[in-house]
Amino acid sequence: MSNHRREQSEGDAAPQRFTKGHGTRNDFVLIPDPEGRLALDADAVAAISDRRGGIGADGVIRIVRTAVSGVEVPGTDGAESPGAEGVEGADPEGAAQPEWLMDYRNADGSIAEMCGNGVRVFAACLDRAGLAGSGDFVIATRAGARRVEILERPAAAGDAWQVRVGMGPGRLTEPERTVTITGRTLPAWDVDMGNPHAVALLPDDLELEDLDLTVQPALDPMPEGGANIELVARRGERHVAMRVFERGVGETQSCGTGAAAVGLAAAHWAGDDSGQEWRVDVPGGSLVIGFRESEMTLAGPAVIVADGSLAI
Numbered sequence: 001m002s003n004h005r006r007e008q009s010e011g012d013a014a015p016q017r018f019t020k021g022h023g024t025r026n027d028f029v030l031i032p033d034p035e036g037r038l039a040l041d042a043d044a045v046a047a048i049s050d051r052r053g054g055i056g057a058d059g060v061i062r063i064v065r066t067a068v069s070g071v072e073v074p075g076t077d078g079a080e081s082p083g084a085e086g087v088e089g090a091d092p093e094g095a096a097q098p099e100w101l102m103d104y105r106n107a108d109g110s111i112a113e114m115c116g117n118g119v120r121v122f123a124a125c126l127d128r129a130g131l132a133g134s135g136d137f138v139i140a141t142r143a144g145a146r147r148v149e150i151l152e153r154p155a156a157a158g159d160a161w162q163v164r165v166g167m168g169p170g171r172l173t174e175p176e177r178t179v180t181i182t183g184r185t186l187p188a189w190d191v192d193m194g195n196p197h198a199v200a201l202l203p204d205d206l207e208l209e210d211l212d213l214t215v216q217p218a219l220d221p222m223p224e225g226g227a228n229i230e231l232v233a234r235r236g237e238r239h240v241a242m243r244v245f246e247r248g249v250g251e252t253q254s255c256g257t258g259a260a261a262v263g264l265a266a267a268h269w270a271g272d273d274s275g276q277e278w279r280v281d282v283p284g285g286s287l288v289i290g291f292r293e294s295e296m297t298l299a300g301p302a303v304i305v306a307d308g309s310l311a312i
């Protein structure tokens, strides 16, 4: 039996609130659990994410105070800091622990270290609740602390926030594995964005739109723990398009860490060390990847769609 129930005292039957949101149509159910009372198991996450029997989402995000989350945040020293002070770039060595943790689960219930689109929607939820201060703050993730900047707030309900996230440095490895898709075997670059990615550039005679991503492309060898797989087409100067098969989900309309991985690989393929931004188109929109001295950045929209109560 799935479990997303709070540890309840007798007679406490308050419904569990949730918010539904998306970033470039990569969609999430966010569940506030400030005091860390929610027991959210893999079956519950899969049931909530189910697009017919549940609410439907690519992932479920628990909004929990880091101090009570039971999650150790790499690179932080355990002391609490609600603001951005003490944080130089992302994943800072020995930085104070951010107040709020993005506890991310894929639609199949598996835990992932990081979600770039999820961080933006998480930030929009904190901002709407008045918990983001001036709009420059730090969020904890399993991949480390991530700096968030609210660039734009929505003018009207249903409009998007625009949010930039520090994504850490990103680490790219020359191909040691291949991706096979639509009968073609291509070299794959491993990119570590806190979570694992395998990025392949399509040859000119293979259209991004023609790929069959209803099944997972074969990754050989498959890394222990799996990987998100991105297929990339060139579009123009500092401009590429991608599709993604996400670990723990399947094909999604967008992946923020995937777009950062693709930006890093595309700049590498182009021999571009100018530090200028790259545009990465995804089926659900467009994202901007930046290169700062110590880290990459991801900028794009975050939309809050609905608030409700869980009855399942």
Ligand SMILES: N[C@@H](CCC[C@H](N)C(=O)O)C(=O)O
Pocket (backbone or CB within 6 Å): 026, 059, 106, 111, 112, 113, 114, 115, 116, 117, 118, 195, 196, 228, 246, 247, 248, 249, 254, 255, 256, 257, 258
């Ligand atoms: N969609 C996310 C990535 C979510 C986690 C991923 N499926 C994994 O298992 O690593 C993003 O926007 O980055």
